[in-house]
Amino acid sequence: MDWEPATADDQVAGVPARFVAAPASTAEAAEVLRAAAAQDLAVVVRGGGTKLDWGMPPRRLDLIVDTHRLTGVVEHAAGDLITVVRAGTPLSELDFGSQQLALDSPLPGATIGGSVAANVSGPRRMLYGTARDLLIGITVVRPDGTVARSGGKVVKNVAGYDLGKLFTGSHGTLGLITECAFRLHPVPPARAVVTRTVPAAGVGALLTAVREEQVVPSAVEVDRPPGGEVTVAVLVEGTAEGVRDRAARLEKVLGGHSGDLPSWWGAYPWQPGGTGLKLTAALSKVPDLVGAAAETGIRGSAGTGVLYASVASSEDAPRLVERLRAEAVRAGGHAVVLTAPAEVREAVDVWGPVPGLELMRRVKDQFDPGHHFAPGRFVGGI
Template identity: 45%
Template sequence: MAASHPSGPRDASHGPGAPATAAGDALRATGAAVRDADPGDAVAGVAPRWVASPASTEEVAALMRVSAGYDLAVVPVGGGTKQAWGDPPQRCDLVVGTSSLVLGGGSAVEHSCGDLVARVSAGLPFDVLQSALAASGQELALDGPVPGGTVGGMLATAAAGPRRLRYGTARDLLIGITVVLADGTVARSGGKVVKNVAGYDLGKLFTGSYGTLGIITEAVFRLHPVPPARRWVTTALPAPAAAGESATGFPVGPGALATALAASQAEPSAVELDWLAPSGAPALSVLVEGTAAGDRAETVRGLVGSGRATGVRAEAVRDLAGGGDGPAPGGRVEAVPETAVTRQAPGWWGAPPGEVLLELRIPPSGVDRALSAVAGRGLPARVRGSLASAVLQIALPGEVGAAAFAAFVSGVRADVAPLGGRLTVLAAPAELARLAGRWGPVAALPLMRRVKERFDPGRRMSPGRMAGGL
């Protein structure tokens, strides 16, 4: 990791009691655009005093040096699409928006097409990045967040979609990162070629940090060619049996079937679950990409229709590339836009506004029992997500009662803990999250506290957003 340190001594006369006008003037003197906050700038209900829109890593560093001198709590914000994730900050003086950040030369993307590498500003919307790369027939093989979500926000929340099964998560595709620490230090790790992995651990550390360690300003990613064809095979699974009729409640275990599909020669990029109600029939969606996509889709059809999954029938094969291989026997082909890839799969990126959202992570061997635990809790839960990767999201109606919600969360946690699983409350009203416990038991909390002390000893970076008040 290479680091450039802030110049000049810290002014010890500044502190929590320093006049707000002096701090505001010092922030504006950095050259970054700074304004007084308004009610719409609140982060998870916590109102800041100022909002800054820096244009470069250097301006972010200058803002952080001033914030260190005046003991200001700082919260970075990208597109604002996941502000409800994590606990509200315990205090927030300055919001640092990343949407105006650019690289040297004024561009937000530096694309090395021949190396399959892109250097990207953290404030760039993910869909804009994909459009820029698509012009060269390449992509960042992640499924983008909700419209308006940024690259930095995707990293900060460790969001990853259906294709994590084949390509991994942002941690796996990130080969370089630039961050600004709480004292204004600029730290860089990794490089702009895939074989250079120096400092890669810094990228892993900041991915999923919710802005509690510093501000991500740039990222370098390994890219992939856009597949020449994409096909979804959608499968209707039998509804769960009545309690006591089977070990898991499912005549055909979705998790067991997903494991078989993931290990098959079809090499799927995603195996997704869409279960709209605990008493209903789950739907399984399998994505195959690349060469011979049609033949591999037929392999998937054979697996789900074989004795390995009695009673399962492949209902459709969808050619998302808009043509090419023709209809599969017994199926139907629909030409749909390339952008429909994430719409065809379950909505992994979150519940509709007003709903409560939880995330369930569990070893693949425990998926079926975990799904039965969710179904047995008596709430109208909707379960969607990456079945073969065993990362699922559970949506509940926003009007769910506090007692019922807390009982649901504690009950599911108790059921999945022996299976090696954990349940997190991603988005919920503050009172519901408090009653249920947003994070649940966190075994790594002592280590997380040591890391926080190392990177942000003054607890000024998004304080309280993560487990244990970090």
């Protein structure tokens, strides 16, 4: 297929591309990547463009492979609760009737492929899992144009290498995802959200009360704006009668009230152009991490220990990033800068210490020996 000359809008983290290709099938994608490898071109994949400013700028960029034509549901096996979806399909466009792909996207317009490549997930990861957990099969095109498939259309499939696990969270450094097979879940007939706002010192008691009540929540979220109090929001789903009972129990133990999803639910706390971090912590240490984020603001899943923090000022960002990283380590986790202005990316270690880096380098060398895919974008310059 033909490549188009890039325009001024075709850039990744400020690095302009030379060409853009938009394959409409796995076969066309393989043709594009074979030609790109033969010409030693550096490649970055673009889906909805919602996360192109994540990570570091590529060391070089010749070709953007755009997936906006790789869209649509290939198969929906309702009886098996399975679907196969092309990678460029926006998550917001998926509709399986009484079934759902229970993968929340914090970014409007995000695609299937980009969500898997970045391993993003939202509030309901607590009950349903992340993209990595829901993915049961994958089709990819390796940097040399070779098509590879792993997994299948059944929930348990152990044949071959698990490419899905490798490509999930690889940030586009191992190859191009073209199709994904997922397990689905029934859409629950009812849901309720119970919220309570308290000073930061009271968060631990509320989270303990939720755990001890054993209401099987789909999500337990916290939100603390800079300098403000903390709102705890608990989502329960299921039958109408069961939801009413569990919500009533939550209202009692939390001293809160039922209502609609909060306006902040499932969204990242930073604004475009700001600095955003992903923080992890042991569940018992989540209240400590929330309490330590008074300057920055923090939001995320208290039920899984995955939180997100925002830093509005670029001038203060290096200091606050290091502080949050230290607090996350004390809480048994780590901190990664997902997005930041150029001056902040240059001043801080975006990825921080990453165990297993040498193994990751070997995987990169195995899949992309020429380092053509997203060179320098990922941890350790991978």
